[in-house]
Amino acid sequence: MGNYVLSNLQVEKIESYLGEGKRLDGRKVDEYRELFVEDGVSENSASAVRVRFGKTEVLAGVHLALATPYPDSPDSGTFMTSAELHPMASQQFDIGRPGINSVELARVIDRGIRESGFIDMKKLCIKEGEKVWQVFVDIFAINDDGNLLDVAGLAALIALGRARMPIYNEKEDKVDGYDDKKGIPLNKDVLSFSMTFHKVGDAIVADVGYDEEAISKFRLTVAIGCDEKGGARITAMQKGKVGTISDKDMETLLKLAESKWSEMFPVVKKHVFG
Amino acid sequence: MVVKKNLYTKRKSGRKMDEVRPITANVGIVPSADGSASFQTGKTKAIAVVRGPRTLHPQHMQNAQTGILRVSYGMMPFSVEDRIRPGPNRRSEEISKVTEWALSSVVDLSGFPNTVVDVFVQIPQADAGTRVAGINAAALALAHAGIPMREMVSAIGVGKIDKSLVVDLDKYEDSEFHDGEGSTDIPVVVTSRTKEIALLQLDGKISVDEFKECIEMAKKACDGILKVQMDALREVSGVRDQKSGGKKNG
Numbered sequence: 001m002g003n004y005v006l007s008n009l010q011v012e013k014i015e016s017y018l019g020e021g022k023r024l025d026g027r028k029v030d031e032y033r034e035l036f037v038e039d040g041v042s043e044n045s046a047s048a049v050r051v052r053f054g055k056t057e058v059l060a061g062v063h064l065a066l067a068t069p070y071p072d073s074p075d076s077g078t079f080m081t082s083a084e085l086h087p088m089a090s091q092q093f094d095i096g097r098p099g100i101n102s103v104e105l106a107r108v109i110d111r112g113i114r115e116s117g118f119i120d121m122k123k124l125c126i127k128e129g130e131k132v133w134q135v136f137v138d139i140f141a142i143n144d145d146g147n148l149l150d151v152a153g154l155a156a157l158i159a160l161g162r163a164r165m166p167i168y169n170e171k172e173d174k175v176d177g178y179d180d181k182k183g184i185p186l187n188k189d190v191l192s193f194s195m196t197f198h199k200v201g202d203a204i205v206a207d208v209g210y211d212e213e214a215i216s217k218f219r220l221t222v223a224i225g226c227d228e229k230g231g232a233r234i235t236a237m238q239k240g241k242v243g244t245i246s247d248k249d250m251e252t253l254l255k256l257a258e259s260k261w262s263e264m265f266p267v268v269k270k271h272v273f274g
Numbered sequence: 275m276v277v278k279k280n281l282y283t284k285r286k287s288g289r290k291m292d293e294v295r296p297i298t299a300n301v302g303i304v305p306s307a308d309g310s311a312s313f314q315t316g317k318t319k320a321i322a323v324v325r326g327p328r329t330l331h332p333q334h335m336q337n338a339q340t341g342i343l344r345v346s347y348g349m350m351p352f353s354v355e356d357r358i359r360p361g362p363n364r365r366s367e368e369i370s371k372v373t374e375w376a377l378s379s380v381v382d383l384s385g386f387p388n389t390v391v392d393v394f395v396q397i398p399q400a401d402a403g404t405r406v407a408g409i410n411a412a413a414l415a416l417a418h419a420g421i422p423m424r425e426m427v428s429a430i431g432v433g434k435i436d437k438s439l440v441v442d443l444d445k446y447e448d449s450e451f452h453d454g455e456g457s458t459d460i461p462v463v464v465t466s467r468t469k470e471i472a473l474l475q476l477d478g479k480i481s482v483d484e485f486k487e488c489i490e491m492a493k494k495a496c497d498g499i500l501k502v503q504m505d506a507l508r509e510v511s512g513v514r515d516q517k518s519g520g521k522k523n524g
Contacts, residue, residue, distance in 0.1 A: 048399075061351060088304065142304060143305055
């Protein structure tokens with residue numbers, strides 16, 4: 001990312017460690033950092049959560065607002081994801097217009113949620129052609145210690161899973177607070193989440209730290225959900241950076257993705273749906 | 275002349291007129307930063323991060339005599355009931371500037387020519403008084419980063435609700451009370467040693483005498499806030515003696 005430069009010695013050390021299946025922070029090559037989830041960041045929105053993998057931390061919040069539907073889908077709610085990779089979080093981020101990194105991050109997360117059909121858009125219609133709910137997911141990076149993409153993606157899902165439904169006052173055509181007992185309409189069966197793997201040295205590494213991310217050759221984000229039999233089914237992918245993926249790397253990566261998914265899916269599900 | 279009755283003799287929150295909401299302050303909340311802190315007053319939460327001194331770009335903004343302080347204040351999209359569009363707006367740009375002036379009045383960056391010290395203030399949850407909570411957090415983050423400061427600053431909102439003078443306005447008092455003489459809101463920043471005013475804004479209607487009394491109330495409230503700030507700094511730096519300040523590695 002950016003112009004962050006590591007010394008050759010440090011690069012060699014990271015890569016040679018990985019060659020032996022080790023990492024500088026003591027983790028295994030395929031090991032994720034511990035996941036922390038905290039609720040109650042803001043009671044002024046439908047939900048707002050704080051999500052952390054180790055020291056990488058983001059806040060994510062959900063808002064619902066009244067809107068007019070798009071002409072091509074008059075009976076569907078609308079959905080928008082935005083992400084701020086704020087300079088608060090890293091030396092590499094600048095203030096001002098969202099850079100390509102935050103645009104890409106927001107779009108990858110937006111697509112994953114939108115295309116999976118996780119949010120039941122039809123149920124967000126109030127009056128066909130006239131009034132629908134617009135769902136906003138806002139992601140804010142607090143501290144970047146690598147792999148913001150996965151943390152931000154999880155935070156978005158968890159915030160949606162915990163979002164309260166606002167109450168629509170039809171007479172006055174406005175929002176009257178929230179129904180604390182009612183969540184927003186979600187298709188729980190199609191929940192999928194993203195995992196990003198980087199090629200660092202000759203290894204495929206899960207949940208990269210800051211330095212690993214800086215020197216990786218490529219990254220591949222894989223979103224996986226459940227198929228009808230409870231097995232893994234890929235729902236989205238995005239490759240990043242300039243390196244190319246060999247057949248061998250692809251095989252290692254997919255195997256890794258599938259086994260990590262089986263391990264993490266129950267945990268993620270628990271956090272999203274409580 | 276008929277003297278109208280005061281319509282705000284009891285605060286909606288049940289607080290005494292000069293009572294500040296419960297405060298918590300924490301230092302060192304963002305590991306990758308040079309300095310960081312959070313400051314919460316009631317339901318208003320602020321976080322502040324300091325990065326620098328670092329080389330200032332673009333180069334033409336550099337000052338060969340001194341480093342400069344650059345503040346960016348913003349409210350997170352989910353901090354209020356109506357979502358705020360991400361990114362700067364006119365309100366946040368103004369608050370950034372007045373915060374920058376307030377903090378610059380106690381910071382000494384003459385030892386760091388051509389550099390910038392960036393202060394990022396963000397509000398995750400708002401219930402009025404966000405700029406003063408942000409300044410309290412920012413002052414803590416600057417001290418945590420070891421930036422030379424002549425003295426600390428503490429900030430509080432004071433004001434007048436109908437005829438009553440109050441300390442630490444909440445959202446109801448700040449923007450939902452419109453009866454009688456309405457609401458006057460006065461954010462104030464007080465320096466810790468010289469007790470001078472580093473920031474002052476006012477919105478509403480108030481007599482000179484009432485205004486003077488508000489300032490005295492603000493100074494008193496800031497004494498209490500300063501204590502919380504110093505405790506938070508001592509906790510993180512392990513410094514027990516106030517004379518040696520809140521510096522890291524001191």
